[in-house]
Amino acid sequence: MDFRLGEHSDAFRAEARAFLDEALTPEVKAQMEETGIHHNWDFHRKLVERGWLAPGWPVEYGGQGRDRLEVLAFAEEFQRAGAPTYGTGTTLMIANVIRLIGTEEQKKLILPRALGGEIIIVLGFTEPESGSDVAAAQARAVRDGDEWVINGQKMFTTNAQDADYVFMLTRTNPDVPKHQGLTTFLVPLKQPGVEIRAVHTLSGERTNLTFYTDVRVDDGMRIGEVDGGWEVMTVGLTFERSGAQGGESVRLLSAMEHWAATTTDEHGHPRSEDPSIRARLGRAAAENEVSTLLARRSAWVESTQGTSGVEGSMGKLFASEAITRQGADFMDMLGPDGLRSMGDPTAIEDGAAEYSFRFALGATTYGGTSEIQRTIIAQRGLGLPRSR
Amino acid sequence: MDLNLSGEQQQLVDAFGALYAKESSTERVRAAEPLGHDPNLWARLKENGAVEMAVDEDSGGSGASLLDLALVAEQHGRYLGPAPLVEAQVAARLLARIGSDAARKALAPVLDGTRLVTMALHPPPAGVLPLVPAGAVCDDVIFLDGRRIALFTPDTKRQAVGNIGSLPLADLEVPASMVVLASGEGAERLFEEARREWMILMANALVGIGTRSIEIGVEYVKERKAFGVPIGTFQAVSHGLAAAVTAVEGGMLLAREAAWSAEVEPERTPELAPLAFGFNAESAREASYRSLHYHGGYGFMVEYDIQLYFRRAKAWPSQFVEPDVAFGQAAAHRLAAAAKGA
Ligand SMILES: Cc1cc2nc3c(=O)[nH]c(=O)nc-3n(C[C@H](O)[C@H](O)[C@H](O)COP(=O)(O)OP(=O)(O)OC[C@H]3O[C@@H](n4cnc5c(N)ncnc54)[C@H](O)[C@@H]3O)c2cc1C
Numbered sequence: 001m002d003f004r005l006g007e008h009s010d011a012f013r014a015e016a017r018a019f020l021d022e023a024l025t026p027e028v029k030a031q032m033e034e035t036g037i038h039h040n041w042d043f044h045r046k047l048v049e050r051g052w053l054a055p056g057w058p059v060e061y062g063g064q065g066r067d068r069l070e071v072l073a074f075a076e077e078f079q080r081a082g083a084p085t086y087g088t089g090t091t092l093m094i095a096n097v098i099r100l101i102g103t104e105e106q107k108k109l110i111l112p113r114a115l116g117g118e119i120i121i122v123l124g125f126t127e128p129e130s131g132s133d134v135a136a137a138q139a140r141a142v143r144d145g146d147e148w149v150i151n152g153q154k155m156f157t158t159n160a161q162d163a164d165y166v167f168m169l170t171r172t173n174p175d176v177p178k179h180q181g182l183t184t185f186l187v188p189l190k191q192p193g194v195e196i197r198a199v200h201t202l203s204g205e206r207t208n209l210t211f212y213t214d215v216r217v218d219d220g221m222r223i224g225e226v227d228g229g230w231e232v233m234t235v236g237l238t239f240e241r242s243g244a245q246g247g248e249s250v251r252l253l254s255a256m257e258h259w260a261a262t263t264t265d266e267h268g269h270p271r272s273e274d275p276s277i278r279a280r281l282g283r284a285a286a287e288n289e290v291s292t293l294l295a296r297r298s299a300w301v302e303s304t305q306g307t308s309g310v311e312g313s314m315g316k317l318f319a320s321e322a323i324t325r326q327g328a329d330f331m332d333m334l335g336p337d338g339l340r341s342m343g344d345p346t347a348i349e350d351g352a353a354e355y356s357f358r359f360a361l362g363a364t365t366y367g368g369t370s371e372i373q374r375t376i377i378a379q380r381g382l383g384l385p386r387s388r
Numbered sequence: 389m390d391l392n393l394s395g396e397q398q399q400l401v402d403a404f405g406a407l408y409a410k411e412s413s414t415e416r417v418r419a420a421e422p423l424g425h426d427p428n429l430w431a432r433l434k435e436n437g438a439v440e441m442a443v444d445e446d447s448g449g450s451g452a453s454l455l456d457l458a459l460v461a462e463q464h465g466r467y468l469g470p471a472p473l474v475e476a477q478v479a480a481r482l483l484a485r486i487g488s489d490a491a492r493k494a495l496a497p498v499l500d501g502t503r504l505v506t507m508a509l510h511p512p513p514a515g516v517l518p519l520v521p522a523g524a525v526c527d528d529v530i531f532l533d534g535r536r537i538a539l540f541t542p543d544t545k546r547q548a549v550g551n552i553g554s555l556p557l558a559d560l561e562v563p564a565s566m567v568v569l570a571s572g573e574g575a576e577r578l579f580e581e582a583r584r585e586w587m588i589l590m591a592n593a594l595v596g597i598g599t600r601s602i603e604i605g606v607e608y609v610k611e612r613k614a615f616g617v618p619i620g621t622f623q624a625v626s627h628g629l630a631a632a633v634t635a636v637e638g639g640m641l642l643a644r645e646a647a648w649s650a651e652v653e654p655e656r657t658p659e660l661a662p663l664a665f666g667f668n669a670e671s672a673r674e675a676s677y678r679s680l681h682y683h684g685g686y687g688f689m690v691e692y693d694i695q696l697y698f699r700r701a702k703a704w705p706s707q708f709v710e711p712d713v714a715f716g717q718a719a720a721h722r723l724a725a726a727a728k729g730a
Contacts, residue, residue: 001390001391001392001393001394001397001455001644001648002389002390002648002652003389003391003644003645003648003649003652004389004652004653005389006389069389257719257722257723257726260723261723261726261727272720272723275712275713275716277719278715278716278717278719278720278723279712279713279715279716279719280715280719281715281719281722281723282662282663282666282712282714282715282716282717282718282719282722283666283711283712283715285659285663285715285718285719285722286642286663286664286666286667286715286718287667289642289645289660289663290635290638290639290641290642290667291638293638293641293642293645294634294637294638294641296389297391297641300389300390300391314634314637314638317630317631317634318634318635318638321631371623371627373630374623374626374627374630374631375623375626375627375630377630377633377634378620378623378626378627378629378630379626381630381633382602382606382626382629382630382633383606383610384606384609384610384620384621384626384629385610385617385618385620385621386621387621387622387623387626
């Protein structure tokens with residue numbers, strides 16, 4: 001048994017840190033805060049220049065052929081630093097789907113541009129009437145010769161404002177059970193009939209409503225079979241849950257530890273010696289270690305067995321629930337000062353606690369809510385019957 | 389990274405798993421109550437080298453790693469072993485590390501299985517060592533007396549303290565005369581290390597309690613029906629178990645990492661030991677609580693095994709400190725390390 005990620009991972013982690021010190025400038029961070037957009041083209045292209053957009057991909061596709069654990073070490077650093085990676089993440093997720101099940105033409109058309117940092121791809125699954133029940137999507141696609149005509153609406157199409165394509169789940173047959181009438185397309189977003197409206201969220205993250213009116217897409221941009229969209233989704237969704245976990249919590253804890261180490265209470269006692277403060281810090285440290293270990297286990301299982309089972313769901317569930325608890329707990333720890341907003345000059349540790357308190361609720365929702373993860377763990381992990 | 393057990397570790401787990409399955413069935417665990425000591429189980433454990441393995445080869449043991457001991461401790465928790473495994477192992481390691489003539493003399497009968505030496509986790513507030521683990525059944529006890537480590541043979545008239553975990557606890561009066569094993573700053577450090585090892589092994593034992601609690605719960609909710617369906621169909625039930633198993637599996641990784649770190653990354657052990665102890669105290673309690681609750685009224689009946697787990701999940705770690713105190717220790721260590729680094 002060995003809990004170290006290994007020399008290669010350590011070396012790659014160190015390189016990632018050095019890169020972040022340079023590329024994750026105060027300007028990049030400020031822009032993220034102002035716009036709520038967790039995608040930054042300059043940062044994205046710097047990654048491409050280093051050959052690091054997809055370090056785990058095979059070399060012939062523009063990757064570096066690094067193993068799963070090296071990629072995880074790299075991703076841990078990016079998450080802990082709070083780097084803008086949402087656009088990169090969804091792009092790679094769909095590029096991966098295309099690599100695995102796309103046609104040769106799709107690979108030729110999409111992969112070099114995606115890996116070259118020219119385009120980003122976003123996810124169009126959620127709709128006004130369906131989210132967790134993703135297979136209930138209603139956005140309609142109707143065939144017209146060599147093309148398809150799409151009408152409908154998607155919710156939370158994060159980064160659509162910067163994207164070239166949306167990977168869209170559509171209904172192509174309304175007369176069969178819901179899982180059997182779905183088809184996925186890579187729909188160009190820069191065309192008439194696409195409307196993108198900003199949605200602002202509790203954490204400041206920007207996402208979008210997207211509307212599609214008689215939008216056309218070539219049949220060549222269909223991913224998978226007609227009415228075979230659910231099979232494509234099962235390939236795609238497993239990527240969504242595997243990855244680094246708990247990085248935001250690590251950042252939050254170091255801010256809170258810094259506060260405890262550098263301030264005194266109203267009686268002049270160092271906060272670092274207060275047993276209640278220590279208990280809160282230690283509890284978060286335990287949770288963060290567990291989040292990290294669960295995510296590493298998932299990556300390790302993938303690296304040894306090709307795919308992982310419920311490990312990814314466990315990591316995602318645990319880490320997002322942990323930061324939900326920690327955000328509230330650390331606000332309590334700070335007392336009334338915990339109210340001071342991120343961005344306010346008087347904020348404690350730049351408002352890390354109140355920010356996390358807001359941020360966490362998105363994390364328990366996107367990528368499959370906590371309830372959906374618990375259902376997966378109960379059924380696939382514990383073998384319990386299908387829930388009602 | 390490699391989370392698989394080695395071939396030897398797997399053999400160790402299989403061997404002790406089989407021993408516990410035979411000698412620590414829930415019937416035997418019940419039969420050993422309320423004292424919580426099964427002399428036959430203890431004899432079988434000693435015969436199979438459970439104490440010897442804890443001690444390094446130079447001191448006459450067979451030199452297992454702390455991780456090996458942790459894997460055995462997990463089996464111990466899984467079967468609720470009514471035997472003083474963890475404290476006896478840790479006390480034996482402490483004697484070996486002290487290495488003084490007096491300590492060596494005390495270790496010899498431990499290794500040949502004739503004396504049971506335990507360790508007091510708390511200092512004596514007023515001449516009495518409170519709630520000493522295995523205090524009711526031990527031959528000798530080691531404790532930290534100010535800045536020295538001492539050993540004495542407790543009064544044979546001592547009374548076992550009745551307790552929620554059916555643990556063989558006793559309050560032991562410190563006699564006027566005792567054997568000093570070590571003194572000075574080095575002694576305190578050695579005792580601290582022993583307590584840390586106790587925390588790590590206890591964390592792993594709690595993993596066993598949590599794991600088995602979940603299994604018992606899952607079996608039950610698949611069978612038991614309400615409203616015409618297995619109760620495991622209800623999310624209020626299945627989601628509680630899913631959250632609990634997530635914490636237990638995460639806790640297992642943490643507990644094993646803490647044990648592993650002692651040999652490979654010892655600078656992390658002072659942080660990881662209390663984290664693993666505090667976290668697993670809570671996750672084992674949660675797992676056994678969920679599982680008991682999902683038994684409905686049956687879970688409240690003494691006849692059902694889940695109550696055996698529920699009581700011990702709380703009792704075993706309570707012998708030392710509550711989770712918040714352990715978390716506080718870890719935080720203090722982290723803050724000190726950060727201050728040094730800065
Ligand atoms: C910041 C942010 C970014 C996002 N980005 C994207 C994106 O880029 N692309 C995209 O497609 N989507 C995106 N989403 C949408 C996200 O995937 C959905 O919000 C999520 O899947 C939940 O769907 P819903 O909001 O419709 O909630 P619902 O499905 O209506 O769920 C509401 C509540 O009911 C619970 N619930 C639902 N079904 C069950 C069940 N079977 N059992 C138990 N409980 C249940 C849920 O857990 C939840 O608590 C984003 C969301 C957020 C917050």
